[in-house]
Amino acid sequence: MNLEILTPLGKTYSGEVIGVQLPGIAGSFEVLDNHAPLVSALKAGQLKILVEKNRNELYKIQGGFVEVLNNKVTVLVEGTEAV
Template sequence: MFLEIVTPEAVLFSSKVDSFSVPGIDGEFQMLNNHAAVVSVLKEGTVKIHMNTLEHLKMDVMNKYLEAHIVDDKILTLAIKSGTIELKDNKAIILAD
Protein backbone atom coordinates (compact mmCIF):
# COMPACT_ATOMS: atom_id res chain seq x y z
CA MET A 1 0.00 0.00 0.00
CA PHE A 2 1.06 3.61 -0.47
CA LEU A 3 1.25 6.09 2.41
CA GLU A 4 1.63 9.84 2.26
CA ILE A 5 1.93 12.05 5.34
CA VAL A 6 1.32 15.74 4.73
CA THR A 7 1.41 18.84 6.94
CA PRO A 8 0.55 22.43 5.99
CA GLU A 9 4.29 23.04 5.59
CA ALA A 10 5.54 19.95 3.71
CA VAL A 11 5.14 16.37 2.60
CA LEU A 12 6.85 14.46 5.42
CA PHE A 13 6.61 10.95 3.99
CA SER A 14 5.63 9.41 0.67
CA SER A 15 6.37 5.75 -0.03
CA LYS A 16 5.08 2.22 -0.37
CA VAL A 17 4.72 0.57 3.06
CA ASP A 18 3.85 -2.87 4.46
CA SER A 19 1.49 -1.51 7.12
CA PHE A 20 1.12 1.37 9.55
CA SER A 21 -0.66 2.25 12.77
CA VAL A 22 -2.13 5.57 13.84
CA PRO A 23 -3.42 7.08 17.11
CA GLY A 24 -7.18 7.17 16.65
CA ILE A 25 -9.46 9.00 19.04
CA ASP A 26 -10.60 5.64 20.49
CA GLY A 27 -7.11 4.10 20.50
CA GLU A 28 -4.37 2.99 18.15
CA PHE A 29 -5.39 1.07 15.03
CA GLN A 30 -3.44 -0.58 12.24
CA MET A 31 -3.92 -0.54 8.48
CA LEU A 32 -2.85 -3.52 6.38
CA ASN A 33 -2.81 -4.07 2.64
CA ASN A 34 -6.34 -4.28 1.14
CA HIS A 35 -7.90 -2.73 4.26
CA ALA A 36 -11.47 -1.48 3.97
CA ALA A 37 -11.88 2.22 3.20
CA VAL A 38 -11.47 4.43 6.28
CA VAL A 39 -11.82 8.10 7.17
CA SER A 40 -10.95 8.94 10.78
CA VAL A 41 -9.83 11.70 13.12
CA LEU A 42 -6.44 11.27 14.79
CA LYS A 43 -5.30 12.46 18.20
CA GLU A 44 -1.87 13.26 19.60
CA GLY A 45 0.41 10.24 19.45
CA THR A 46 2.75 8.31 17.21
CA VAL A 47 2.32 7.07 13.65
CA LYS A 48 4.25 3.78 13.24
CA ILE A 49 5.24 2.86 9.70
CA HIS A 50 6.23 -0.76 9.07
CA MET A 51 8.52 -1.23 6.08
CA ASN A 52 10.24 -4.24 4.57
CA THR A 53 13.30 -2.18 3.68
CA LEU A 54 14.41 1.41 4.14
CA GLU A 55 17.00 1.40 1.36
CA HIS A 56 14.90 3.33 -1.16
CA LEU A 57 14.09 6.19 1.22
CA LYS A 58 16.00 9.45 1.27
CA MET A 59 16.40 9.49 5.03
CA ASP A 60 18.53 12.64 5.05
CA VAL A 61 15.44 14.59 3.97
CA MET A 62 13.14 12.89 6.49
CA ASN A 63 15.51 12.66 9.48
CA LYS A 64 14.15 15.72 11.25
CA TYR A 65 10.64 14.24 11.20
CA LEU A 66 10.96 10.44 11.26
CA GLU A 67 12.84 8.26 13.71
CA ALA A 68 13.69 4.56 13.66
CA HIS A 69 11.81 2.56 16.30
CA ILE A 70 13.87 1.61 19.37
CA VAL A 71 13.25 -2.14 18.97
CA ASP A 72 12.98 -2.58 15.19
CA ASP A 73 14.81 -0.37 12.69
CA LYS A 74 12.32 -1.29 9.94
CA ILE A 75 9.65 0.65 11.81
CA LEU A 76 9.66 4.42 11.43
CA THR A 77 7.86 6.63 13.91
CA LEU A 78 6.44 10.11 13.58
CA ALA A 79 4.93 12.12 16.45
CA ILE A 80 1.77 14.06 15.58
CA LYS A 81 -0.43 16.45 17.56
CA SER A 82 -3.62 15.72 15.61
CA GLY A 83 -4.84 14.95 12.12
CA THR A 84 -7.10 12.99 9.83
CA ILE A 85 -6.58 9.89 7.75
CA GLU A 86 -8.22 8.69 4.57
CA LEU A 87 -7.53 5.21 3.19
CA LYS A 88 -9.05 4.00 -0.05
CA ASP A 89 -7.87 1.49 -2.66
CA ASN A 90 -4.54 0.86 -0.85
CA LYS A 91 -3.62 4.57 -0.80
CA ALA A 92 -3.57 6.37 2.54
CA ILE A 93 -3.18 10.08 3.17
CA ILE A 94 -2.56 11.42 6.64
CA LEU A 95 -3.09 15.16 7.09
CA ALA A 96 -1.15 15.89 10.28
CA ASP A 97 -0.32 18.76 12.58
Protein backbone atom coordinates in the same frame (compact mmCIF):
# COMPACT_ATOMS: atom_id res chain seq x y z
CA MET B 1 0.29 0.02 -0.23
CA ASN B 2 1.20 3.68 -0.61
CA LEU B 3 1.48 6.01 2.40
CA GLU B 4 1.62 9.80 2.36
CA ILE B 5 1.93 11.99 5.44
CA LEU B 6 1.05 15.63 4.75
CA THR B 7 1.32 18.72 6.95
CA PRO B 8 0.58 22.38 6.22
CA LEU B 9 4.33 22.75 5.54
CA GLY B 10 4.43 19.96 2.95
CA LYS B 11 4.95 16.23 2.53
CA THR B 12 6.70 14.48 5.44
CA TYR B 13 6.63 10.94 4.06
CA SER B 14 5.75 9.23 0.80
CA GLY B 15 6.39 5.63 -0.16
CA GLU B 16 5.37 2.00 -0.29
CA VAL B 17 4.80 0.35 3.11
CA ILE B 18 3.35 -2.90 4.47
CA GLY B 19 1.35 -1.17 7.21
CA VAL B 20 0.91 1.80 9.52
CA GLN B 21 -0.16 2.09 13.17
CA LEU B 22 -2.10 5.24 14.03
CA PRO B 23 -3.32 6.98 17.23
CA GLY B 24 -7.08 7.24 16.62
CA ILE B 25 -9.20 9.36 18.95
CA ALA B 26 -10.97 6.19 20.18
CA GLY B 27 -7.73 4.19 20.44
CA SER B 28 -4.79 3.05 18.35
CA PHE B 29 -5.40 1.01 15.20
CA GLU B 30 -3.44 -0.52 12.34
CA VAL B 31 -3.97 -0.34 8.58
CA LEU B 32 -2.55 -3.15 6.45
CA ASP B 33 -2.49 -3.93 2.74
CA ASN B 34 -5.96 -4.04 1.08
CA HIS B 35 -7.72 -2.45 4.08
CA ALA B 36 -11.36 -1.44 3.66
CA PRO B 37 -12.04 2.26 2.93
CA LEU B 38 -11.83 4.35 6.09
CA VAL B 39 -11.79 7.96 7.31
CA SER B 40 -10.84 8.58 10.94
CA ALA B 41 -9.79 11.43 13.23
CA LEU B 42 -6.37 11.17 14.85
CA LYS B 43 -5.14 12.49 18.18
CA ALA B 44 -1.62 13.58 19.03
CA GLY B 45 0.63 10.58 19.56
CA GLN B 46 2.97 8.16 17.86
CA LEU B 47 2.59 6.95 14.28
CA LYS B 48 4.51 3.77 13.40
CA ILE B 49 5.29 3.01 9.76
CA LEU B 50 5.91 -0.66 8.96
CA VAL B 51 8.30 -0.09 6.05
CA GLU B 52 9.51 -3.69 5.70
CA LYS B 53 9.17 -6.86 7.74
CA ASN B 54 11.97 -5.90 10.16
CA ARG B 55 12.16 -2.13 9.59
CA ASN B 56 9.95 0.53 11.18
CA GLU B 57 9.95 4.32 11.30
CA LEU B 58 8.39 6.34 14.11
CA TYR B 59 6.89 9.82 13.99
CA LYS B 60 5.34 11.93 16.70
CA ILE B 61 2.25 13.57 15.21
CA GLN B 62 -0.18 16.27 16.19
CA GLY B 63 -3.91 15.76 15.63
CA GLY B 64 -5.42 15.30 12.19
CA PHE B 65 -7.16 12.80 9.94
CA VAL B 66 -6.44 9.65 7.95
CA GLU B 67 -8.10 8.41 4.76
CA VAL B 68 -7.71 4.87 3.42
CA LEU B 69 -8.92 4.29 -0.14
CA ASN B 70 -7.83 1.92 -2.93
CA ASN B 71 -4.70 0.77 -1.07
CA LYS B 72 -3.54 4.35 -0.48
CA VAL B 73 -3.27 5.81 3.03
CA THR B 74 -3.24 9.60 3.31
CA VAL B 75 -2.48 11.10 6.73
CA LEU B 76 -3.25 14.82 7.16
CA VAL B 77 -1.84 16.23 10.39
CA GLU B 78 -0.93 19.60 11.92
CA GLY B 79 2.72 18.60 12.35
CA THR B 80 5.19 15.72 12.56
CA GLU B 81 8.54 14.99 14.14
CA ALA B 82 10.72 11.95 13.44
CA VAL B 83 11.48 9.92 16.59
